[in-house]
Amino acid sequence: MAHQDDDLLFVGAEVQRLIRARCFAGxxxxxxxxxxxxxTGDDSYILRREQGLRSAYALMAGVPSHWxxxxxxxxxxxxVSFVLNGRPGVRLVFLRLPDGFSRGVGSPQYSQQxxxxxxxxxIASMRPVDGTRSFTAANLTSVLSEVLTLxxxxxxxxxxxDSATFGVGPPHPADHSDHxxxxxxxxxxxxxxxxxxxxxxxxxxxxxxxxxxxxxxQQRDKKAAYYAYAAYAGxxxxxxxxxxxxxxxxxxxxxxxxxxLHRQPRPGETLSVIGRTPARTAVEHCLTRSxxxxxxxxxxxxDCAGSRDQR
Numbered sequence: 001m002a003h004q005d006d007d008l009l010f011v012g013a014e015v016q017r018l019i020r021a022r023c024f025a026g027x028x029x030x031x032x033x034x035x036x037x038x039x040t041g042d043d044s045y046i047l048r049r050e051q052g053l054r055s056a057y058a059l060m061a062g063v064p065s066h067w068x069x070x071x072x073x074x075x076x077x078x079x080v081s082f083v084l085n086g087r088p089g090v091r092l093v094f095l096r097l098p099d100g101f102s103r104g105v106g107s108p109q110y111s112q113q114x115x116x117x118x119x120x121x122x123i124a125s126m127r128p129v130d131g132t133r134s135f136t137a138a139n140l141t142s143v144l145s146e147v148l149t150l151x152x153x154x155x156x157x158x159x160x161x162d163s164a165t166f167g168v169g170p171p172h173p174a175d176h177s178d179h180x181x182x183x184x185x186x187x188x189x190x191x192x193x194x195x196x197x198x199x200x201x202x203x204x205x206x207x208x209x210x211x212x213x214x215x216x217x218q219q220r221d222k223k224a225a226y227y228a229y230a231a232y233a234g235x236x237x238x239x240x241x242x243x244x245x246x247x248x249x250x251x252x253x254x255x256x257x258x259x260x261l262h263r264q265p266r267p268g269e270t271l272s273v274i275g276r277t278p279a280r281t282a283v284e285h286c287l288t289r290s291x292x293x294x295x296x297x298x299x300x301x302x303d304c305a306g307s308r309d310q311r
Contacts (some may be wrong), residue, residue, distance in 0.1 A: 002115070002159060002178035003033035003099070008056055008229055009250070011157050011202045011259045012222040013214055019060045024089040026151055027057075028144065030115065030182050032129045036107030039096075039129040045233070046129060050094055052232035054082060061087040068116045073098040074146045092229060093147065096128040097135065104177035116166070116183035144189035154195040158186040160201045160260045168205065177205040198205040201260040205249075212255040222254050240287040268311035269304065286310040 001007045002055060007015055007027055019025050032039065032046045039046050058065035072079040084090040100106050100114025117123045118137050123288030125134040135143070148156065160175060161183030164228060167174030183201050190199045203210065214222065223246075246254070268285050287305040304310065 001027060001029050002031055002182035004029050004053050004094075004225070004233070005033070005296050006159060006204070007157075008053075008222070008226045009253045010204050010207065012225055014059050014157060014202075014219045016225065017219055019057070019087075019090065020062075020283075022087075024091075025057075026091040026093065026149065026204065027053075027149075028093040028095065028116075028147060028186075030095050030097050030140075031099050031178055032094070034099045034107075034109070034129055036099065036101075036109045038109060039131075046096070048157075049229075049233040050082075050092070052229035053092055054084075055232060056229040057090055057092065058084060058086075059228045060225050061090055061223075063087055070108065072147065072150070074143050074150070075139075077143060079143070079147075080130075093117065095135075095140075096130050096132075097126050098129055100178045100181070102168050102174075102176045104181075109273065115129075115185070116177040119181050119184065124153065136179075137300065140185060141188045141192060144186060145192040148189060148193040148197055149195050151195075153190075153193070153209065156186055156190045156197045156199045158199060158201055159183040159204050160206075161187050162201070162260060163206075175204045203258045203260055207256045207258060208249065208252040209255060210258045214255055214257055218257075219254050226250075226254070229265060241311060266304075266306065 001011075015025065016025075033049050034243050037045045041047075050236050054067050055065045058067075061084060063084065066085040067082040068085060070081050070083045070091070072081045080094040080096065082092050097115065098106060098110035098113045100116055102138050104114045104116030106112035106114040106117065109293040110127075113123060113126045115126070118135075118140070121137070125136045125139075127134040159179040159182050161180060163175050163180050165174040166180065168176075187199050187201075190197050287301065287310065288302040288307070289309045290298045290300055302310075
């Protein structure tokens with residue numbers, strides 16, 4: 001995941017199903033979700049978000065929120081990690097890279113670093129907010145691949161890696177830059193792991209463009225896990241209020257959970273799924289012949305319309 005609530009908001013129902021089935025559930029968070037705030041003492045916003053996640057996962061597992069610190073050593077690095085005492089198959093790992101913000105600009109607090117800039121090669125490396133060793137893009141991918149290999153992962157549930165439209169979501173068809181980069185980075189890591197896990201991307205901010213599909217019980221359980229998290233992370237200063245009012249976007253996210261699915265090509269079509277997220281989060285384009293003079297014919301990608309020029 002990119003931030004310390006993305007799983008609860010966008011993959012929560014599936015995560016709960018796996019935990020209840022007593023599957024191994026290990027979640028890796030790339031960024032600190034710092035929102036440009038400093039990494040300070042135990043009451044810092046960053047650490048409260050991590051504590052909120054521990055509370056949420058304990059609730060989903062149905063055991064007390066008692067955890068032990070059990071850092072992972074991977075390729076000479078020590079990754080911050082916690083294991084749930086009552087369910088040792090539940091593990092959370094925090095890389096604490098700086099939050100890139102919705103459009104990937106980063107924050108002055110952390111020298112404008114972002115996953116988007118790292119992925120594009122605009123910066124050589126990113127330093128975690130806790131001051132530990134920096135990651136290059138290659139370091140990050142190899143460390144995540146090793147984590148998947150160590151756990152013999154069968155599935156990677158991540159965020160949508162097909163969109164290239166960065167922003168705040170509906171009514172605009174866009175997603176957070178950290179979400180999209182996390183999806184692409186985890187996909188690269190999965191491809192590089194001998195475990196060969198399947199990779200399933202989930203829609204992020206664009207969920208309200210798709211129909212509700214969770215049952216009343218799934219919605220209730222998803223909200224309960226999020227409230228357990230927000231009791232620690234839902235405010236700037238402690239103590240947080242015990243009463244929460246979800247914004248409209250959050251209420252819509254709670255009703256939905258959609259994987260990124262691509263339709264199969266129709267006869268004669270060549271599909272492209274790279275580039276943008278237009279209405280209803282469809283990303284498929286079709287190769288289209290633009291007819292002009294005999295010497296001017298070109299091929300482009302356009303919305304699939306089933307026209308003769310796309311066959």
